[in-house]
Amino acid sequence: AQKITQTQPGMFVQEKEAVTLDCTYDTSDQSYGLFWYKQPSSGEMIFLIYQGSYDEQNATEGRYSLNFQKARKSANLVISASQLGDSAMYFCAMREVNTGTASKLTFGTGTRLQVTL
C-alpha cells in the first residue's frame, strides 16, 4: 500500500529565505506521480507542482521546486524567497499509475508553514 509521510507538523521561515518541506513516500509501483498542494486559511486546495517517477529532471514552477530523490523515496518541496502569502498548510500526495485506482491520490498529514517578517 502506498503511504506518504510528512514529519514536520509545523515550520517557521523568515521572509525572503528559502525553506524545504519534507516528504517521503512508500510504494512498490515503478510508475507513480508526486504532487504538492497548498491550502491557505481559506481552505481551497491549490496545486503547486508535479513530478513523475520517470522524469529525469526535478520539477520547477516559479519559486517552487521539487527535490526528487528516487532511491531515497523522497520528494521535498523547496520554496525560494518566501513571502508572507506562502503561509499555509502544504500537502504532499502520491498517485500510483499501474493500479486499478490509477488516479487516486494518497495524502500526507501536511506541514503548516508560517512565514515571519
Add this chain to the structure above:
Amino acid sequence: EAQVTQNPRYLITVTGKKLTVTCSQNMNHEYMSWYRQDPGLGLRQIYYSMNVEVTDKGDVPEGYKVSRKEKRNFPLILESPSPNQTSLYFCASSLIGLKADTQYFGPGTRLTVL
C-alpha cells in the same frame, strides 16, 4: 473557466437528516473523487468514480453514498449523518492514468453535524 464546483460551501445539520453535497466539473474528466479532511489526518478518500455508472469505495466509505449518472456530476449523499462526519469535504476530478498530472479540487464543503 475550467473548474470543479461544490454546493453548499457550508452546511450545519442535525443527526439523521439526509443531505446531499453536489459536485460538478466542466473539464470532461473521467475520474471524480470525494475526500474528507480532518485535523492531523490529511485528506482521505471516501469514494471515487472512473466513469459514468462506475463507482467504488475509497478508504473511508462508511456512512456515505455516491452516484455517477452523468459524467460531469458526482454527488455525495449522507443518508443519516452523524457527528463523526463533521469535516471538510472536497470533490476532485482528473483525467485517468498517465494523463492525470494533476487533480482539480472544488472549493470544499464545511459540514457540521450536531
